[in-house]
Every structure is written in C-alpha cells, then in structure tokens.
Amino acid sequence: MRWRFLARRLAMLVASLLVASFVIFGALFLAPGNPVAALSGGRSLPASSLRVLEARYHLNQPFFAQYWYWLSNALHGNLGISITLRENVSTLIASRVWTTAGLVLYAAVIILVIGIGMGVLAGLRPGITDTSVLVTSAISAAIPSFVAAIILIALFAVKLRWFPALGNGSDLVSNIRHFTLPAFALALSSLAIVARVTRSAIREEAEREHVQTATSRGIPRRQLVRRHILRNAAIPITTVSGITIASLIAVAAIVETAFSLNGLGAYLVASAQDKDLAVVQGISLVLVTAFVVINVAVDLAYAVLDPRVSMGSRAQ
Amino acid sequence: MSYPEGAQSAAATVSSGPQARAGRPLLEVEDLTVRLQVEGVRRAVLRDVSLSVSPGEAVGLVGESGSGKSMTARAIDRLLPRGAEVSGQINFDGSDVMALGGAALRGYRNQVAMIFQDPRAHVNPVRRIGDFMTEALRTNLDVPAAEANRRAAEMLAQVGISDGERRLRQYPHEMSGGMLQRVMIAAALLTEPKLLLADEPTTALDVTTQAEVMAILDDLRREFGLAMLFITHDLELAAAICDRTAVMYAGQIVEVRESALLHDDPLHPYTAALSAARPDIAQTADRLAAIPGRPLSAFEAPDAECAFAPRCPHARDICRSQVPELVGLDGGLSRCVRAIDLRGRLLAAGTQTYSAGEGDSDA
Amino acid sequence: MSAVPGGTAVPLVTVRAPRRGRRAAGLLRGTGLAGMISAGVIALATVVALIGGLIAPFSPTLPNLALAFVGPSGAHVFGYDYEGRDVLSRLLAGAQSSMLGPLAVVTGALVIGTMLAVIAAWRRGLVDAFIGSGLDILFAFPGILLAVLAAAVFGAGLWAAAISLAIAYMPYVARVLRGAALKERSQPYVAALEVQGASATTICLRHIVPNIMPLIVAQATILFGYAMVDLAAVSFLGLGVQPPAPNWGVMISENQVGIPQGYPLPALAAGACIVAVVIAFNVLGERLFEQAQARQ
Numbered sequence: 018m019r020w021r022f023l024a025r026r027l028a029m030l031v032a033s034l035l036v037a038s039f040v041i042f043g044a045l046f047l048a049p050g051n052p053v054a055a056l057s058g059g060r061s062l063p064a065s066s067l068r069v070l071e072a073r074y075h076l077n078q079p080f081f082a083q084y085w086y087w088l089s090n091a092l093h094g095n096l097g098i099s100i101t102l103r104e105n106v107s108t109l110i111a112s113r114v115w116t117t118a119g120l121v122l123y124a125a126v127i128i129l130v131i132g133i134g135m136g137v138l139a140g141l142r143p144g145i146t147d148t149s150v151l152v153t154s155a156i157s158a159a160i161p162s163f164v165a166a167i168i169l170i171a172l173f174a175v176k177l178r179w180f181p182a183l184g185n186g187s188d189l190v191s192n193i194r195h196f197t198l199p200a201f202a203l204a205l206s207s208l209a210i211v212a213r214v215t216r217s218a219i220r221e222e223a224e225r226e227h228v229q230t231a232t233s234r235g236i237p238r239r240q241l242v243r244r245h246i247l248r249n250a251a252i253p254i255t256t257v258s259g260i261t262i263a264s265l266i267a268v269a270a271i272v273e274t275a276f277s278l279n280g281l282g283a284y285l286v287a288s289a290q291d292k293d294l295a296v297v298q299g300i301s302l303v304l305v306t307a308f309v310v311i312n313v314a315v316d317l318a319y320a321v322l323d324p325r326v327s328m329g330s331r332a333q
Numbered sequence: 334m335s336y337p338e339g340a341q342s343a344a345a346t347v348s349s350g351p352q353a354r355a356g357r358p359l360l361e362v363e364d365l366t367v368r369l370q371v372e373g374v375r376r377a378v379l380r381d382v383s384l385s386v387s388p389g390e391a392v393g394l395v396g397e398s399g400s401g402k403s404m405t406a407r408a409i410d411r412l413l414p415r416g417a418e419v420s421g422q423i424n425f426d427g428s429d430v431m432a433l434g435g436a437a438l439r440g441y442r443n444q445v446a447m448i449f450q451d452p453r454a455h456v457n458p459v460r461r462i463g464d465f466m467t468e469a470l471r472t473n474l475d476v477p478a479a480e481a482n483r484r485a486a487e488m489l490a491q492v493g494i495s496d497g498e499r500r501l502r503q504y505p506h507e508m509s510g511g512m513l514q515r516v517m518i519a520a521a522l523l524t525e526p527k528l529l530l531a532d533e534p535t536t537a538l539d540v541t542t543q544a545e546v547m548a549i550l551d552d553l554r555r556e557f558g559l560a561m562l563f564i565t566h567d568l569e570l571a572a573a574i575c576d577r578t579a580v581m582y583a584g585q586i587v588e589v590r591e592s593a594l595l596h597d598d599p600l601h602p603y604t605a606a607l608s609a610a611r612p613d614i615a616q617t618a619d620r621l622a623a624i625p626g627r628p629l630s631a632f633e634a635p636d637a638e639c640a641f642a643p644r645c646p647h648a649r650d651i652c653r654s655q656v657p658e659l660v661g662l663d664g665g666l667s668r669c670v671r672a673i674d675l676r677g678r679l680l681a682a683g684t685q686t687y688s689a690g691e692g693d694s695d696a
Numbered sequence: 697m698s699a700v701p702g703g704t705a706v707p708l709v710t711v712r713a714p715r716r717g718r719r720a721a722g723l724l725r726g727t728g729l730a731g732m733i734s735a736g737v738i739a740l741a742t743v744v745a746l747i748g749g750l751i752a753p754f755s756p757t758l759p760n761l762a763l764a765f766v767g768p769s770g771a772h773v774f775g776y777d778y779e780g781r782d783v784l785s786r787l788l789a790g791a792q793s794s795m796l797g798p799l800a801v802v803t804g805a806l807v808i809g810t811m812l813a814v815i816a817a818w819r820r821g822l823v824d825a826f827i828g829s830g831l832d833i834l835f836a837f838p839g840i841l842l843a844v845l846a847a848a849v850f851g852a853g854l855w856a857a858a859i860s861l862a863i864a865y866m867p868y869v870a871r872v873l874r875g876a877a878l879k880e881r882s883q884p885y886v887a888a889l890e891v892q893g894a895s896a897t898t899i900c901l902r903h904i905v906p907n908i909m910p911l912i913v914a915q916a917t918i919l920f921g922y923a924m925v926d927l928a929a930v931s932f933l934g935l936g937v938q939p940p941a942p943n944w945g946v947m948i949s950e951n952q953v954g955i956p957q958g959y960p961l962p963a964l965a966a967g968a969c970i971v972a973v974v975i976a977f978n979v980l981g982e983r984l985f986e987q988a989q990a991r992q
Contacts, residue, residue, distance in 0.1 A: 033835070044845055044849045048849045155978070161928060167960060167963045226451065226455045233447040235442035237439060268840065268929075275932075286933045297848040305836055
C-alpha cells in the first residue's frame with residue numbers, strides 16, 4: 018500500500034516537472050515576435066550569431082522536436098549560453114547555487130527552531146504565552162520579505178551596526194554574519210505561519226480522546242506530551258513546514274535582491290530585466306525542480322509519519 | 334422531612350448496602366456533585382451521586398444520554414474537563430481520590446482501568462498496538478519491553494485474538510472496531526487493576542460483535558475477580574451482567590437495586606418506564622411503549638421538585654413540591670416520594686397508562 | 697404531469713435549496729471587533745485607491761532633487777523621497793495600482809478556480825480526477841517565479857505579473873472550493889432539483905455557487921492579502937509597475953538607497969501601508985473562513 022503511494026507521488030513528480038519544463042520552454046513561443054527575437058532579448062545580432070541560435074535551439078524543426086532537444090540537453094546539464102555574458106548557463110548557475118541553498122537552509126533552520134518552538138509553547142501554555150505568540154505571529158505573518166529586509170537593514174545594519182547590510186562575505190564566519198539578516202527576512206512570515214499551525218495542531222491533538230485514554234492509564238504528563246501530543250501533531254507540522262520552506266526558494270529572489278546577495282534568485286531577476294532568456298529558463302528550471310522535489314519529500318515524510326496513509330494525497 | 338412508613342434514610346442504607354459484603358467497599362462515592370462551565374454558565378451535570386462498588390462486584394450504571402452516567406465514571410477517574418467544580422467524596426481502597434495528585438494520582442489510575450466507548454478514537458492511530466498495550470506497563474510498572482510484549486500477546490490470546498506477536502506490530506486502522514475494543518479490554522487488564530470502569534464498551538460496535546465483546550469482558554472480569562462499574566443505556570444488559578444496578582436520571586441516581594429484581598420489581602417509575610420501553614422479543618406489541626416527553630439533562634433539572642415528575646404517569650402534587658431523597662426500600666434504594674404507594678404495581682400500571690394517558694387507579 | 701384537484705399542477709416534490717449566502721453586512725456580523733477594524737482599514741484603502749490621486753496635496757511624480765530625503769515638515773508629513781517628491785502624495789496616488797493589481801489577481805483566480813471546482817464537483821468521476829491531477833501539477837509553479845518568467849518574456853509590467861499570479865493562485869482556490877462544492881452537490885435538494893428537470897447550469901449557478909459563496913468570499917479576502925504581497929514584491933524587483941509611476945512596492949525599491957544614509961522613512965512608510973492592508977485582509981479573511989466553515 019505504501020509503495021503505491023510512493024509510486025503515485027513519483028509519477029506526479031515526473032508529470033509536474035514535464036509540465037513545468039514545457040511551460041518554461043514554451044514561454045519562448047508566447048513572446049511577442051519570433052523565438053530568435055525572444056532569445057536575443059530584442060538585441061540586434063550579427064547574422065552568424067542568429068544562425069548559431071537557430072542551430073542550438075533547432076528552430077527549423079517542429080515544435081516538439083525543439084522541446085525534446087532542449088529538455089535532453091537540460092538533463093545533460095546543458096542549459097544554453099547567456100546572451101549577455103557569453104558563458105554557459107550551467108556554469109553561471111553553479112557559481113551561485115550555494116548562496117541560495119545556504120540562505121534557504123539558514124532560513125529553514127530558523128523556521129523550524131523558532132517557529133515550531135513558539136508554536137509548541139503557545140499550544141501547551143494557554144494564557145499570556147499563548148496570547149503573545151498569537152499577536153506576534155499575526156503581525157509578522159503579514160510582513161513581506163522585502164519589508165522585513167528594509168526594517169532589518171535599517172535597524173541592525175545601519176543603526177546598531179551588528180550585521181553587515183549587503184554582500185556575501187568571504188569565509189564561513191563572515192558568511193554566517195552576512196546571511197543572518199537575509200535569512201531572518203526570508204524566514205519571518207513563514208515562521209509566523211508555522212508557529213500558528215503548530216499551535217493549533219498541538220491544541221487539537223491535546224483534545225483527542227486517545228490522549229484521555231493515556232491520561233486515564235496514569236501516563237505522566239511529560240510522556241503524554243512527547244509520545245502522543247507532539248508525535249501526532251508532528252504530522253501537520255511537518256507538512257506545513259515543508260511546504261512553507263519549499264516556497265522560500267522563490268521568495269529568496271526578493272531577499273537576495275534586497276541584500277545584494279549573489280544568488281540564483283537575484284540573478285534570475287537581473288536576467289529577466291536584461292531579457293537574457295536562456296538564463297531565465299535555466300534558473301527557472303532549477304528552482305522549479307527544487308520546489309517540486311521538496312514538496313514530494315514532504316509527502317513522503319508525511320507517509321512515514323502517518324501509518325494510515327495508503328493512497329490519495331496528503332490531508333489538507 | 335418525614336418519610337412514609339417502611340422507608341429508612343438513604344444514609345443508613347448506602348453504607349450497609351442491600352446485600353452482605355465482606356469488609357469495606359472498594360470504591361465509595363458520596364454526594365458527588367459536579368458543575369461544568371458550559372458557554373460561560375456554570376451548570377450542574379451530577380447532583381448528589383452516591384454509589385459503592387465492593388471488591389469483585391459488578392455494578393451497572395444505567396441511564397439515557399445526558400443523564401450523567403459517563404460523567405460519573407470520568408469524575409471517578411479524575412478525568413473531568415478543566416474548570417469543573419466538584420464537591421462530595423470519592424474513596425478508593427481507603428484513600429481520598431479527590432486529594433490525590435502527581436505520582437499518587439497516576440498510581441490510582443493504574444488500579445482503575447477505563448474502557449472507553451469508541452476504541453477507534455480512544456487508541457492513538459499512529460502508534461502500534463503493542464505500544465498502546467504495553468505503554469502503562471513499561472512506564473508505570475517498569476516492566477522491560479520484551480516481558481511487556483510477552484504479557485500483551487498472552488492477554489490478546491485471552492480476549493480471543495490469536496497471533497498476538499503479529500498483532501502487536503499492527504496499527505489500529507488495520508483492525509476492526511470489535512477487535513480494537515478487545516485490544517482495549519486486554520490493555521485495561523494488563524496492569525492488573527482492581528476496578529474496571531467500562532463506559533458503554535459495546536455501543537459503538539456492530540450488533541453482531543457486541544455480544545461477543547460483552548461475553549469476553551464478562552468472563553475475564555469474573556476470572557480475574559475484578560470489580561466493575563458498567564455504564565450502559567441498556568437496562569437489560571446491565572441486569573444480565575451486573576450484581577447490582579443503579580439507574581440515573583437528570584444527573585441523579587433514582588434507583589439502586591439488585592439486578593435480578595430490577596426488571597420484575599422496579600422501585601422507581603422511571604426504571605419501570607425503561608423496562609416497558611424496551612421491546613420484548615417474546616411477545617408482539619401493538620405499539621411500542623415510549624416514555625412521553627423528553628429526557629432532561631442534569632442542568633435542566635428543577636430545584637424543588639422531582640426531575641422525572643413531568644414525564645411520570647404517577648406524579649402527584651407532592652412530587653412537584655420537593656426533591657425526593659434516595660431512600661431504602663425492599664433492599665434497594667429509590668428516589669421516589671410515592672415509592673411505597675407504588676410498590677409492586679409499577680409494571681402492571683405502566684404500559685396501560687402511557688397508551689391511555691390516564692392516571693393509575695389508586696388516586 | 698397529472699392535474700391535482702383544484703386545477704393546479706404541482707410538482708411531486710418541492711424542495712427549496714437552503715440559502716446560506718447572505719449580504720455583505722450579514723457576513724461581517726460576527727467577525728468581532730478585529731474583523732470590524734479590518735473591514736474599516738480595507739474600506740479606507742479602497743477609498744484612497746479610488747480618489748487618492750485627486751486628494752494628493754502635491755504632485756506624486758514631479759521630482760525636485762534639491763529636496764531629496766528632506767525630513768517631515770508642515771504639510772509634508774512623511775517628508776520627501778529620493779527624488780524630492782512628497783511621500784504622502786505618492787502613497788495616496790500609489791494606492792490605486794497597489795490595490796487594483798491584487799483585485800485583478802483575485803478576480804481571475806476566483807472565476808477560473810470556482811468554475812473548475814464546480815465542474816469537477818458536478819461531473820465527478822473522471823472529469824474530477826482529471827481536473828484534480830491538473831491542479832496538483834500546477835502547484836509546481838510558485839507564483840513569484842511564474843511572474844518573473846512572464847516579465848522576462850513579455851516585458852516588465854503590472855498586467856503580466858497579475859495574470860501569472862492569477863494562474864498560480866487558481867489551484868489553491870479550486871482545491872478548497874472543490875471540497876465545498878462536492879459536499880453541496882451531494883445534498884438531497886440537488887437530486888430533487890435534478891428530478892424536477894432543472895438544468896445543470898441552473899443548479900450550479902443558482903444554487904451551488906450561491907451556497908458556497910461565503911467560502912468564496914473568505915478565499916477572496918485571504919488571497920487579496922497574498923496577491924498584494926506578491927505583486928508588491930514583483931514591483932520591488934523592478935518587474936512590475938515601472939517608476940516613476942507611484943506604487944507602494946516601487947516606493948520601497950526606489951527609496952532603499954536612503955536606508956544606508958539613515959533615512960528609511962519613505963521606504964518604511966510604503967512598507968507600513970502594505971503591512972496594514974495585508975493584516976486587515978488576513979484577519980478579516982480568517983474570520984470569514986471560520987464562519988464559512990462553521991456554516992458548512
């Protein structure tokens with residue numbers, strides 16, 4: 018039964034990636050003018066360069082053949098050549114991918130530790146703790162990453178001078194210092210969402226009849242919380258944290274831009290402004306893949322945590 | 334207040350009891366009153382409930398939904414919701430249950446095992462059956478895991494579940510409701526409790542599995558010599574497996590009687606009505622006798638009259654002028670002012686009056 | 697149909713669909729104080745979006761570099777921005793594009809999402825399964841990413857971003873509404889209407905959709921907040937509304953240069969406008985959602 022669930026999710030993964038890649042590739046043909054114009058970003062190129070583009074994208078062949086060539090090239094790590102930098106897109110991506118991965122990972126740790134921590138506290142301790150967590154999370158959930166970015170820069174970089182405002186840093190320690198404000202800007206609203214979901218999951222699980230059964234058998238409170246309330250609440254908490262963290266992959270573009278971090282997202286935005294379509298396609302493909310893979314991983318974690326899962330998708 | 338001739342005060346009978354008992358009762362509940370906050374209003378759900386269970390004795394607690402029978406079991410196991418206001422006494426094996434806390438409360442709960450109505454909801458769905466069954470053993474009695482598993486598998490065999498080792502590794506959703514309830518019973522027996530609180534243990538099951546589960550519960554209880562408070566809405570079922578039966582209405586106990594006598598010689602009009610309302614399989618009735626009116630919840634019960642009076646075919650003015658006391662009569666207890674007048678005539682009068690809608694002839 | 701004594705033909709079963717949808721005033725009742733305040737903030741933002749450009753005391757677009765980042769004074773309560781324009785005037789005039797964009801996103805996502813949800817619930821079976829898998833696959837595209845892709849292809853602008861976000865939000869709408877529509881579809885009154893010969897379109901439009909309306913409204917309210925954040929983000933990235941047009945997202949982006957100079961006020965003021973409106977939509981949406989769920 019579980020294997021069927023796994024197979025279904027993997028099939029969905031492949032289907033999602035196919036559709037996403039198709040959209041990313043097909044965007045070329047939706048663009049005003051012809052694909053060559055789109056690829057060159059409206060620049061006037063010498064005839065020889067145009068011929069290179071046509072050959073590289075097999076533009077003289079039928080549409081699906083072109084898609085196929087493009088996809089199989091992409092699968093082999095060949096994502097084309099940047100029209101502005103005249104370099105391999107995969108090389109350009111490889112040099113920036115760790116910035117984005119590090120940023121998202123840092124933010125994920127913040128969300129998991131602080132968000133779940135706050136939610137558990139609020140869920141188990143009604144009263145002042147609960148109310149303060151609720152109010153803080155309601156406000157921070159509404160603060161978009163770019164607003165969080167300017168507030169953090171104004172406060173901690175400019176006024177207090179605790180952290181640098183911009184740039185990547187050179188070694189691990191300075192990397193962490195440079196990434197702290199961006200990671201918090203990226204994590205803030207997701208952290209609030211995770212805290213709220215955790216709180217209500219804990220509340221809901223604490224009210225379950227089986228918790229009453231355990232109480233009636235004289236199980237100590239501490240063990241009751243750990244083995245029954247937290248264990249069962251872990252199912253929705255994992256799902257929501259996972260989905261939220263996956264969504265950071267796209268939001269990272271905003272934070273990287275705000276903090277001038279040399280990551281994939283900022284490069285994606287810059288390339289979109291420059292109409293460097295090969296780069297936009299390449300980065301979109303990488304980000305969508307990461308997004309979909311994390312989502313499937315969340316589903317698998319859900320299946321591991323909840324023995325009742327046999328078929329269908331996750332409970333929402 | 335004066336009582337009719339032949340009646341004694343309730344206090345005198347509760348402790349001595351209707352039948353001969355060796356020593357003190359295992360569980361004694363006295364004047365238990367519970368109020369809960371419902372939508373901001375404090376409402377009584379139990380009023381002056383007194384009952385006792387002796388070692389090895391099975392006592393039935395019968396009533397309609399909302400009568401307070403489950404609440405009584407919860408109060409005994411100290412499982413009342415937050416904000417409950419409790420007065421009265423609960424004594425178990427010589428200790429004051431209301432005063433227990435921490436480790437002492439957990440120790441007490443180990444000696445009082447509860448079997449819940451809906452096993453599907455009352456067993457953690459994401460833990461294995463083995464985890465569920467042995468949790469209390471391992472946590473509270475420090476039994477090593479291997480030994481706990483061995484005992485659990487043995488106990489599963491006792492409740493008629495073979496292949497215990499494999500079952501212990503299964504999850505609740507892989508079992509039927511009846512099987513899960515047997516697991517719950519087995520788990521309750523594992524910690525070797527002195528008292529079982531069985532809260533409608535078969536109500537949520539299919540009719541076909543009800544009898545089976547009931548038989549297992551009854552057999553094992555006798556085999557282990559356990560005392561049991563058996564909660565049900567089914568008067569006949571309670572009478573069949575319990576030594577004594579208490580009947581609840583609107584948060585009060587209205588009758589306590591030896592089960593053997595309950596059906597044929599009830600002391601309270603409500604008990605008689607319950608008996609009459611149950612279709613008799615041996616004879617075809619023209620129409621089923623229903624109790625007119627709607628059952629009252631405890632918090633709706635009036636302060637200065639008999640709570641059952643509005644539905645009682647035998648009600649007189651005196652019934653509406655005072656809350657009756659629980660008084661001893663013919664070896665049982667009845668909370669009816671007219672108990673002596675009505676003695677022996679309740680069943681005969683019962684069915685006729687409901688259909689005819691007229692009073693009985695003694696007025 | 698047989699004539700009933702008395703001369704009038706009456707259908708065998710007359711069932712009236714339970715009407716759970718109420719007017720806006722009815723919806724707001726019971727959202728509590730926080731809901732009322734939120735509704736007030738939203739109303740204020742809407743009025744400013746409609747007439748903000750007219751009541752702006754100064755020109756929102758005419759630069760005067762001599763006044764760049766000059767602090768608040770007299771009539772200029774929020775001071776000047778990086779090009780020496782009155783910040784308050786730009787905030788008032790910028791409300792329009794900041795509110796209109798999300799409105800377009802929400803409308804698009806809801807119309808298509810509701811349609812798909814109702815069709816899936818009505819036809820059930822294969823159609824439902826097909827729509828369901830299609831939606832699952834669409835989840836693969838985060839809204840921001842789709843908007844950036846659209847900007848790269850079609851050029852920067854509010855409309856490309858709004859359309860992309862509407863497409864990205866649609867699966868979320870459809871998934872929630874599908875459940876509600878399915879529940880409504882299985883109500884006995886729907887079967888009764890079918891027996892009476894009402895057409896599918898009539899039943900869907902006149903009964904099912906009105907009955908899930910509270911949920912649709914709640915969804916719209918919650919989505920509006922998200923759309924506002926995402927669209928402001930796209931403008932912040934320089935791919936949405938183009939300067940010098942006034943817009944809250946644009947204002948944060950262009951006034952970032954003031955932050956290292958110790959002059960964050962113009963950027964923060966625009967950020968505060970976004971946060972206030974988003975909190976209002978979130979709080980009200982949450983309350984409406986709870987109400988709609990309670991009613992289901």
